Amino acid sequence: MKNTSLLQEEKRATILFMWLFYIVFFLYDIVYYNLFPLLPWLADTAPDAVWYILSFIKHFIIICLIPVSLFLFKKEKPEKVKYIIVITFLVTNLVTDIYYYFGSVDSYSSGNLVEVVIILFSPIFINKRFFHLVTWGLILKYILVGLFIQDPIILFPVIINIVLALIAYILLHRILIYVKALKNSYSKQLEGIVKGVIATLELKDPYTRGHSERVAEYAKNLAKATGKLKESELDHFYYACLLHDIGKVNIPDTILTKSGKLTDEEYEIVKTHPVVGAKAIEDVEGIADNIAVVYHHHERWDGKGYPDGLVGEETPLVARITAIADAFDAMTSTRSYRPALPFEEAYKRILDGQGSQFDPALVKVFKQVYPDWITISKQYNKDY
Known part of the structure; x- marks a missing residue:
């Protein structure tokens, strides 16, 4: 049997995460790839047709995750949603980055504000396994991209992600300690209440x-x-x-x-x-x-x-x-x-x-x- 309260908290955290993910995901792409190139001093940074095709495919896949997530919510399995979203995001970004930059003369200039959101908000799930997936998944993504495009500038987003991961880990560690303290306190109180009830039975x-x-x-x-x-x-x-x-x-x-x-x-x-x-x-x-x-x-x-x-x-x-x-x-x-x-x-x-x-x-x-x-x-x- 699943603990109802924990299940509800997992749902709330997942819904918050999804809102943040999708808002930042679409706003970032709109601003970075559509509004920035309109500025005179950034006109030469406008992406070409191939990038738009790859971007459309990526956005379509990410949007398709919404009905999948709703289905998992209905099946009372919200804990799987965050993994599916993050893994899909990492894989699609990896494929599009490698496809676009492999063999290109352009220096690597990708990266995404969504990655910052994913790392910094990963502690809200109070889940070390998810935190490790996010951290090592992002680092592995940049390492693989770097191996394919052979561009040393890839080290910059790797360092940024490591710094953000350290900040997120400190937050997660403190939350876990606090939760453990509350759990121990609750357990002691529950044990005391239970033994008090048993003492009443023993009087009989x-x-x-x-x-x-x-x-x-x-x-x-x-x-x-x-x-x-x-x-x-x-x-x-x-x-x-x-x-x-x-x-x-x-x-x-x-x-x-x-x-x-x-x-x-x-x-x-x-x-x-x-x-x-x-x-x-x-x-x-x-x-x-x-x-x-x-x-x-x-x-x-x-x-x-x-x-x-x-x-x-x-x-x-x-x-x-x-x-x-x-x-x-x-x-x-x-x-x-x-x-x-x-x-x-x-x-x-x-x-x-x-x-x-x-x-x-x-x-x-x-x-x-x-x-x-x-x-x-x-x-x-x-x-x-």
Whole structure:
């Protein structure tokens, strides 16, 4: 799921970039190639017919990018627009420059104000990859033109672009640092809020004190070991794991803390907590993307779980990871109806459940990280 706010900000930045690009692109060409040559002292700089033909082709191609961009906006893929515009601009400029100046006695006098706009405004996307594309793309363009036309004056626009790129990089670097600081601050606040909510749940059932934190730590460790979640996704996954049992606030205390075996009716009430929990977090930005953790962490590999009875990989990966972490901590924690099992016994039961209760591939990864889980548990007990 895409973060809606980020998607909207990407759209706004792309629209601003497009307006700047097209306004400067056309105004520059109108002024430089049509108005300047009318001045008496610049009359001999007027381009010839070949240049106008090449210019027409270039402008036609650039205009054709507008419907392409609108299509990508409609498909919710605005992040691709800036790459398409810049790459097309660089390629068309490269071809026209080489075609016009190769073998010509005229000294190279091209370059475009659009390039300045592209470089200086590239930081608005807060994207290093795009910045590198713009910078190295422009430098490579001039190097290739220089190799073809063998004119040393090509070094001048190269130097100008390098200077502008340094300015843009300083801006981008400062923006990235600021964004990182805001992100860390937001993450700390979100974590504090989430743990506050968990503390409320633990007041209902003292036996589960620390359960959510340990499950979140185990799950994050296992998720990282799979290599299937990006580093940037792990924190939000962790917060969702902290809230995996939040739906239990809706379960009566008499059922939640019952020391004996639950009746069928009571168990059906317990089985509602994933649905209730998912409903509670569905609009929480930063956690809702991992709503499957809350809704599906009691699904089983063999399809005998709840609430939907999903089979195998029908259950999202994040929920399959959480299921192992949840089961392991539940077995190694003291509950109102039984004492904690030894870690070795819980380890054996997880292995026995591969292919039935748990994802076999994840159980193999669990075997690798099991020593880490022992360390996590000891550290948690030490801290608390």
